[in-house]
Amino acid sequence: MTVRQQQLAELIAEQPAMADMVALYQDIVKAQGRYSVAQPVRPPTAAAIQSQIDSGRPVATLCSECFDWPAMAALAGDICEITTRHYPEMETDLQSLRTWLSEEGPEALSACLFGNAFPLLDLEDSSLIIFVLNHASYPWLHAVAQTLGPLPTYEHWERGDCPLCGGSPDLSYLQSQTGQRHLICSRCDTDWGFRRLGCPFCGTTTEGQRYFVDDNTGHRLYRCDSCGRYLKTIDRRMFWKEYTPMVERLRTLDLDVLAQQMARGVGNDSGMVNDVGGGQ
Ligand SMILES: [Zn+2]
Ligand SMILES: [Zn+2]
Numbered sequence: 001m002t003v004r005q006q007q008l009a010e011l012i013a014e015q016p017a018m019a020d021m022v023a024l025y026q027d028i029v030k031a032q033g034r035y036s037v038a039q040p041v042r043p044p045t046a047a048a049i050q051s052q053i054d055s056g057r058p059v060a061t062l063c064s065e066c067f068d069w070p071a072m073a074a075l076a077g078d079i080c081e082i083t084t085r086h087y088p089e090m091e092t093d094l095q096s097l098r099t100w101l102s103e104e105g106p107e108a109l110s111a112c113l114f115g116n117a118f119p120l121l122d123l124e125d126s127s128l129i130i131f132v133l134n135h136a137s138y139p140w141l142h143a144v145a146q147t148l149g150p151l152p153t154y155e156h157w158e159r160g161d162c163p164l165c166g167g168s169p170d171l172s173y174l175q176s177q178t179g180q181r182h183l184i185c186s187r188c189d190t191d192w193g194f195r196r197l198g199c200p201f202c203g204t205t206t207e208g209q210r211y212f213v214d215d216n217t218g219h220r221l222y223r224c225d226s227c228g229r230y231l232k233t234i235d236r237r238m239f240w241k242e243y244t245p246m247v248e249r250l251r252t253l254d255l256d257v258l259a260q261q262m263a264r265g266v267g268n269d270s271g272m273v274n275d276v277g278g279g280q
Helices: 003-014 016-033 047-055 059-066 069-086 088-104 107-115 125-148 245-251 252-265
Strands: 168-176 181-185 191-194 209-214 219-224 230-235 273-275
Touching: 003 016, 003 245, 016 069, 016 125, 016 209, 016 245, 047 059, 069 088, 069 107, 069 125, 088 125, 107 168, 168 191, 168 245, 191 219, 219 252, 230 252, 245 252
Parallel strands: 168 230
Antiparallel strands: 168 181, 181 191, 209 219, 209 273, 219 230
16 A cells, blocks of 8 residues: 555545545545656656756656656546546546547647646636646656655745746645645655745735645645635644655545635635745
């Protein structure tokens, strides 16, 4: 059993109300495990990685031979099928995604992953494209991340997107000793240091950052007034057990609900404080 599988089982034992949702992720992890992923035969040199980082380009593009696009497309199809089984009400959207995959072919995935060329599909829930793509690309991106080890991002990567794959962060944590903020990539789980003040999505640094703090869990929700996006944050100075990012995402689902309520203007300011001067 992998660490992710073990932590998902523990989550169900702790929070039985989440069992149906977690079961979807258990099936996705199983499906990912059925694909064998090659490690890079000739990993890029340290100099090539450094040059990529210095020029602000994601490092995984140096390892293009590792990405088996047809296998990734097959896994994306599996994930559509698994998700339909768990949430039949999403069948129409997921069928549109599968049709797009079969019509465009595996190359379309490379355009999404490294060219940010996402399909313009008329879906009821457009976040499904990212959901399927993230889980389908994870085995290959994770293998590249494991092979390359920590990237030389310190003081060299000021960007809000992932230095390994170019994906967006969907989680962050404040380091237990220093309180430094680290962002975690929604696709490949790579983490990298990022300034405390400011939005990683639109880059605004001056104002409009507010956050909600749950003192019991150390969970925070940052919401940017400029672009409307939000970031879930775990304050590891308060309390933390190290969960894998997939499990941490599920354990903080209440923050997604809160963010969606705020976006709709429900309970807009309850518990929110202005983050002036970088927060505590
Ligand atoms: Zn990434
Ligand atoms: Zn923003």
